[in-house]
Amino acid sequence: MNENATRIASTSDETPASTVDAGRRGFIGTAAGLSAAALVAPGVFLHSVAAAPRSEPVTDSVRWGLLIDTAKCADGCSACVDACDRENGLDLQEPHGSESKWEHQKSVWIRKVKLQDNQTGRITNLPMMCQHCEHPPCVDVCPTGASFKRADGIVMVDRHLCIGCRYCMMACPYKARSFIHQNTSGQLTAVPRGKGCVESCNLCVHRRDHGEESTACVDACAQEGHGAIVFGDLKDPDSAISQRLREIPSRQIREDLVLNTGVRYAGV
Amino acid sequence: MVKAVVRAGLLTLGLVWVALAADTALADGVKRYVVEGSPAAERESCVEPTERMRRMHMEFIKHQRISTVHEGIRGTKYSLTGCVDCHISYDENRNPRPIDQPDQFCGACHNYAAVDLNCFDCHASVPNRPGADAEAAHRAAGVVGRVASTPPQGGR
Numbered sequence: 001m002n003e004n005a006t007r008i009a010s011t012s013d014e015t016p017a018s019t020v021d022a023g024r025r026g027f028i029g030t031a032a033g034l035s036a037a038a039l040v041a042p043g044v045f046l047h048s049v050a051a052a053p054r055s056e057p058v059t060d061s062v063r064w065g066l067l068i069d070t071a072k073c074a075d076g077c078s079a080c081v082d083a084c085d086r087e088n089g090l091d092l093q094e095p096h097g098s099e100s101k102w103e104h105q106k107s108v109w110i111r112k113v114k115l116q117d118n119q120t121g122r123i124t125n126l127p128m129m130c131q132h133c134e135h136p137p138c139v140d141v142c143p144t145g146a147s148f149k150r151a152d153g154i155v156m157v158d159r160h161l162c163i164g165c166r167y168c169m170m171a172c173p174y175k176a177r178s179f180i181h182q183n184t185s186g187q188l189t190a191v192p193r194g195k196g197c198v199e200s201c202n203l204c205v206h207r208r209d210h211g212e213e214s215t216a217c218v219d220a221c222a223q224e225g226h227g228a229i230v231f232g233d234l235k236d237p238d239s240a241i242s243q244r245l246r247e248i249p250s251r252q253i254r255e256d257l258v259l260n261t262g263v264r265y266a267g268v
Numbered sequence: 269m270v271k272a273v274v275r276a277g278l279l280t281l282g283l284v285w286v287a288l289a290a291d292t293a294l295a296d297g298v299k300r301y302v303v304e305g306s307p308a309a310e311r312e313s314c315v316e317p318t319e320r321m322r323r324m325h326m327e328f329i330k331h332q333r334i335s336t337v338h339e340g341i342r343g344t345k346y347s348l349t350g351c352v353d354c355h356i357s358y359d360e361n362r363n364p365r366p367i368d369q370p371d372q373f374c375g376a377c378h379n380y381a382a383v384d385l386n387c388f389d390c391h392a393s394v395p396n397r398p399g400a401d402a403e404a405a406h407r408a409a410g411v412v413g414r415v416a417s418t419p420p421q422g423g424r
Contacts, residue, residue, distance in 0.1 A: 057339035148338065158337045159390060187390065189349055189397045194390030209340045 054209045063153035064203050065132065065234040065262035066218075067241050067250060072228035073125045080127050080229065081110045083220030087204060089188040093180075107178035107193075109201040110217060115268070124268055127217070127229070129201035130155055130176040131253065132262030138168035138177065147198075153234070153262050156202040164196040173254050176200045203231070234262065301373055302354045314354075315345045325351075329387075348387060353395050366393035 085091040090107050115124045136155045138147045146161035147168045157168075157177075169177045177200040184194050190206040193199060204215040218231045232241030250264040302309045314321045316328070328346040335341045355373035356364050368375040368388040378385040 053342035054340050055343040057335070057341060150338065150340065152340075156337075158334075160333055160337065184390070187392045189352075189392040189395065192390040192392070197390075205340070206342075209342045 052211060054211070058150055058152040058208075060151045060153075061235065063234045063262060064208065065153065065232065065241060065264065066129075066203075066215075067230040067232075067244055067264045067266065068127060069228045069230075069248070070124050070126050070265055070267040072226050073127065074224075074226055074228075075114070075123065075125055077224060077226065078112060079220040079224040079226075080217035081108075081112060083216040084110050084129075084201070087216035088191045089186070089193065092186045092188075093182070093184055102181040105179075105181055107180060107199055109176075109178070109199070111175070126253075126265055126268060128174055128176065128253070129217075129263065130172075131174050131259070132201075132203065134260035134262070136259065137171040137173065137257075141167045141171040143167065150205075152208070154203050154205055154208070155200075156205060157198055157200065159192065159194065159197045159199070162197040164198065166198060168198055172200075173257055173259075309354075315350070348391055349395075349397075352391075352393065356395055364394040368393050 082091075088109060090109065093106055110127050110129045113126050113128045115126065116122070117124075132149075132153055132155045134149075134153070136147070136149055138155065139149055142148075143165060144161045144163055146158045146163070147155070148158060149155050164179065166179055169179065177198050179198050180193060180195050182195055187193055204212075207215065214231045215229075218229045221227060221229045230241045230244055232239040234242060234245075236242060245264060248266045250266040251268055252259070252261045252264060253268075316324070321328075329348055329351075332341075332344055332346055336344070351374065352367050356367055357372060359365055365372055366375075366388070367373055368378075368385050370376060370379045374385060374388075
């Protein structure tokens, strides 16, 4: 909380600098757009130019995050969950073999959680995923360094290093992580995943590294017409998510743990 | 004297011919392992000379995996996806065959060398993303529709 207060203070101090910055950013953006338009031959998709794979290491100049407006999150809608499953190949996992319950357990990267206030009876829906904490407990406890936070704020699992001990699952206050119990087949090229590893929402990291704008859940929610989820850079004061966060009151889930999550909720 | 010169000339010609023939045979051999019409098929060797690739491919892939996962660097010269894109082959129904099967490019060699190949326990063993480098090749093979979408469900 203190950190936020200081950040607000410092941004208000630097208002003139940031306006200059914004102007410059806008100019560079326009210039880049114009030159790209001039250079790209007609018939060539601009999409492929924008979607160049990243060749420089990620830096902490951005911090990716989500803002979820629970007032807009519809009861019974599972568009974000389904889109996440499709994007990351979670729906390709078919139960087979024994009757063991683990064989039928699937990974879940987004859970729709329904809350009811017992006093008033008001029902709130919130999609819960990895909260991408600034100080992630999963990273603290991981014995192999498989659980880590990328410089741009994405908390993820390096499956090359994961030994499947599930300590991180125990440490996560949000029940965000899943374990793959069975052999997988037909994985997607963009999302390698396999038996014996823990996994969770990675803010569509393959999209980030190919310069795409949003995540699968955000796209799906917008397509459904709800627009309850906003994705963006929390460090950029001009990004849609930062502007929205300035406008409406929002909270972190389990603020008491002081994890400074990258996923914020409005209306809870 | 003249005879000797002619004989030497013929010998040289013969040697050159043999060398050329061997070269062609080699090129044909190489082409067997890459998708026809792919960028790789036009090249003399993989991203490194063939001998180096044979010995070092694991080092190339392994040493960049940290930079890919932790630093997000995706546009590198070495990539497992690149292996799959170029060296995949198709069955008679134009379905891509998983590259780690014992008769396929990766699987065959690893099988012969008795090296456990577990990359594809997690990584996709068939190309299944749109806009890949090998797109033209897959189009030539008549499988672009399958490549651009997810692989057939419950495959393998």
